[in-house]
Amino acid sequence: MTKILAAVVQLQSTEEKSRNVDAAARLVTEAAQRGASFVALPELFNCIGRWEAVVAAAEPISGPTSQRMSELAANLGITLLAGSIAEQSEVAGKIYNTSLLFGPDGQQLACYRKRHLFDVDVPDKVTVRESEFVMPGAEIVGTTLPDFTLGQSICYDLRFPELFRALADRRADVIAVPAAFAFGTGCDHWEVLLRARAIENQAFVIAPNQHGRHTPTLQSYGRSMIVDPWGTVLATAADGESLALAELDFQRLQDIRRHLPALSHRRDGQ
Numbered sequence: 001m002t003k004i005l006a007a008v009v010q011l012q013s014t015e016e017k018s019r020n021v022d023a024a025a026r027l028v029t030e031a032a033q034r035g036a037s038f039v040a041l042p043e044l045f046n047c048i049g050r051w052e053a054v055v056a057a058a059e060p061i062s063g064p065t066s067q068r069m070s071e072l073a074a075n076l077g078i079t080l081l082a083g084s085i086a087e088q089s090e091v092a093g094k095i096y097n098t099s100l101l102f103g104p105d106g107q108q109l110a111c112y113r114k115r116h117l118f119d120v121d122v123p124d125k126v127t128v129r130e131s132e133f134v135m136p137g138a139e140i141v142g143t144t145l146p147d148f149t150l151g152q153s154i155c156y157d158l159r160f161p162e163l164f165r166a167l168a169d170r171r172a173d174v175i176a177v178p179a180a181f182a183f184g185t186g187c188d189h190w191e192v193l194l195r196a197r198a199i200e201n202q203a204f205v206i207a208p209n210q211h212g213r214h215t216p217t218l219q220s221y222g223r224s225m226i227v228d229p230w231g232t233v234l235a236t237a238a239d240g241e242s243l244a245l246a247e248l249d250f251q252r253l254q255d256i257r258r259h260l261p262a263l264s265h266r267r268d269g270q
């Protein structure tokens with residue numbers, strides 16, 4: 001198959017897990033009913049807010065949220081990227097920020113732990129120290145699916161082109177960026193970075209984001225997006241909890257790579 005319909009789910013998650021998981025399930029179901037066979041949820045979709053609340057909500061990988069997502073994928077017969085959840089770690093008081101991938105039979109196909117942690121202090125825009133609560137992941141994850149190879153990242157990873165190049169080296173056709181990208185930085189950086197990563201790695205970029213205010217000091221930018229390998233934005237979510245859908249045409253991807261073979265023009269293997 002050279003074409004599939006993909007969907008990104010935009011959420012305004014809270015600290016209330018059951019509400020968030022129900023909202024996610026409702027929009028994933030709507031996306032599947034509209035024909036999407038690959039659906040992606042945003043970062044920390046099942047609980048976002050104060051870090052203490054996120055840590056308290058952490059689950060093992062095969063916990064209630066992943067079981068619900070596995071069942072959802074199987075019932076709908078779709079491939080589901082469960083954006084990220086807080087995963088319990090071996091260190092007290094710390095979690096992993098973990099993205100899980102489920103196949104159409106409900107099987108867990110991949111697990112990616114966010115590698116780059118958002119420790120920033122941008123005056124009047126955003127101040128966060130994710131590493132106080134989150135352990136960095138070590139692995140780079142690319143998974144070959146029947147229709148395409150998926151590379152995984154999470155949010156702040158978007159600023160590290162070397163991760164995306166490593167995913168391109170693993171032959172990623174689609175790179176997922178589930179995010180809770182901050183409003184303060186998102187206005188200027190979100191779309192530019194997504195389009196740059198798509199163009200330079202000649203891959204579709206699937207970027208479900210959180211939108212709106214989660215706490216008085218934490219606000220996400222929204223504008224969840226699907227970008228094609230030419231850098232064209234194929235779909236953007238409206239503000240609020242919503243969906244954006246777009247066709248991924250893998251023949252077009254191959255054509256772009258053939259006509260403009262920049263990835264094979266790299267010097268010194270870089």
Ligand SMILES: NC(=O)CCC(=O)C(=O)O
Pocket residue numbers: 043118154155156157159179180181182183185186189
């Ligand atoms: N959750 C995150 O990693 C946020 C990253 C972000 O907002 C950025 O500007 O980078």
